[in-house]
Amino acid sequence: MVGPFLVYLACCLLVGYLARDRVIGFAGFFLLSFVLTPLVMLIVFILGMRRSAS
Numbered sequence: 001m002v003g004p005f006l007v008y009l010a011c012c013l014l015v016g017y018l019a020r021d022r023v024i025g026f027a028g029f030f031l032l033s034f035v036l037t038p039l040v041m042l043i044v045f046i047l048g049m050r051r052s053a054s
Contacts, residue, residue, distance in 0.1 A: 011038035019045045 015038045016030030022045065024032075033041035 008038070014038070015041050015045060019048075022048055022050060
């Protein structure tokens with residue numbers, strides 16, 4: 001029972017880590033991927049905009 005949850009949590013952490021330079025950052029992507037799904041947030045990450053340089 002704990003195994004699938006740890007895999008899900010690891011996927012959420014991975015999406016958050018990949019999105020650390022986006023507008024809502026690591027915490028936003030991690031929380032949203034935990035609530036929605038990591039797959040949905042991975043698609044948002046791929047289609048989303050980067051944080052501006054300034």
